[in-house]
Amino acid sequence: MSGDKKESNSTLLALTSSALLLPAYQAANAEAPPEFTEVGLRYSNYEEDDTASSKTFGGSSERMEVDVAQFHLLAPVADDWSVALDVSWEDMSGASPWFVGESAEGDSKVVMSGASIEDTRTEVSVTTRYYYDRGSAGFNYSRSDEDDYESDAVAVDASYDSDDGMSTYSASLSASADEIEPTQGVTPTGTLKDEKDIRSAWVGVSRIVSKRAILRFGLSYTYRDGFLTDPYKLNDERPDRRNEWVIQGGYRQFLVTPNAALHVDYRYFNDDWGIDAHTVDIAWHQNVGGRTAIIPFLRYHTQDEADFFANSVDFSERYYADDYRLSAYGAVSLGLKLRHDIGNWRLNLAAERYQSNNEWGIYGGEESPALVDFWRTSIGLDYRFR
């Protein structure tokens, strides 16, 4: 009986990075292991706005909600090593876009997956790092598991300081193997089992600009190979290959008088699916006294549509997709973080509002009726063993 309405919409196969692209624990001058062990626990809630009734067939529809719990541990080992463990549990429920159709008036409207979805994903990531005279090298293994999807990834990274310590050169290589076995539920899917491989390489240089500022430049290449289509979407047939290039820059500037740090990060993305994207992240770390920090942040992302994206797909074409994530739009995210230290404890609070709109992008292209807006909130506690 197809009474098992448990459909997993948790898998965003083609569009996720399941490989480590930038070493998670690379500090600007990571020449020594952490002095003390630290642990952290965090809870986050992610909730998408309902899709407006004007954009759907049959009334407004609720979308996805996710509860996330994260655990983090970083500890020195012997003289020259450190180990880091990151675990996350995600609990997802709700509906997501199934396909886009055209109304009698000629508007594009989205049909949401009908059933209520429930899925859990667990991810474990372990990194061991060795610190030598002027840098460090790390090895990471990650595994992600959920009902219909599993992924194994490994990554290695290394960094080295120049003689005068003004520059740090780093590189990273990663590979992942993913397997999908779609849940045969309410949304008919023709895929029984398939897989994909991802390979990625990254090089970067970080440079001290002055006593108060640093600058970073990075370049990466990613190759995806295998089943990249989304099996839960009705009108979705993607190439089985994808080449991606990323150029990024980062800047950190400390301002003495206000006692704050300005963070600016920029990323340019380009792939052979016709997608071009720019992303800018700006944050202001304002210290308040010696134990508190208030951090407002802003993110702007804009992307071009994939070559084969269309709201009304052409089935005579080799590739087609009506997935909003491959459409052209601009997205703005505004958020605030709060950090407060009490002895060896640290309290973290964050809230973020994300909104996307075709007009906010710098590229033309069709507006997808399924563009998403969401709220994200987080609360967490860290402890340092001194």
Place this chain on the structure above:
Amino acid sequence: MSFKRHWLALLLLLLGFSVQAESVKEGQLAPALNLPLLGARADESMSLEALRGKVVYLDFWASWCGPCRLSFPQLEALRQELGPRGFEVLAVNVDEFEDDALAFLDAIPVTYPVVRDADADSPARYGILGMPTGFLLDREGVVKRVHQGYRRSDGEKLRKEIVQLLESTE
């Protein structure tokens, strides 16, 4: 002509050629040092000359150097144990802001002398290549070892070296 030189200089800088004083090496006599004590007793000063005859660990440190959180308690323990036999630690603080140094010592207090070099003149004269850097001096003030950075088990290694230096001239 100067354009080419300009670009060459930039290239060299990018490749990391350092442009600072010669680093003090093992076998050399430690350069003279005379600095005011940190904090309340700033009217008093301490010099390396005054410590001649003792085995000295000259430690260049700052509140922001992570490994100093490991080195300070270990150096304090060494000084407590081997002080009577003629061992001393002289810590030279090079923080930009003195308050940061005082806050560090509030959290990790030590009984050995801590002096302040506000102009950061001595680390330049010693040719420090990283923080922290320690110089182990024998009773004549000659550098026996340059200690770059600080790792957890360095206290043990230092202890052996200090005892050896103390015994060789006791």
Place this chain on the structure above:
Amino acid sequence: MMKLLSLLVLALMLGGCETVAPWERGTLAKPEMQWQTDTMEARLKGQLYNSKEAASGGGGAAGGGCGCN
């Protein structure tokens, strides 16, 4: 694009004209001056944006397969 790139590289090179001595790096050692200041946040945001957008990578977060729609 290339112009922007070469400007960036130039800035990188010129930025180091004046060497910052090892003992002058106190400000750069501050936690708020690191490339990544919050590991868990970086991982969460990385996962979030990568699963909702077409672009990915360039973040400080590690990825491990995905459950994202």
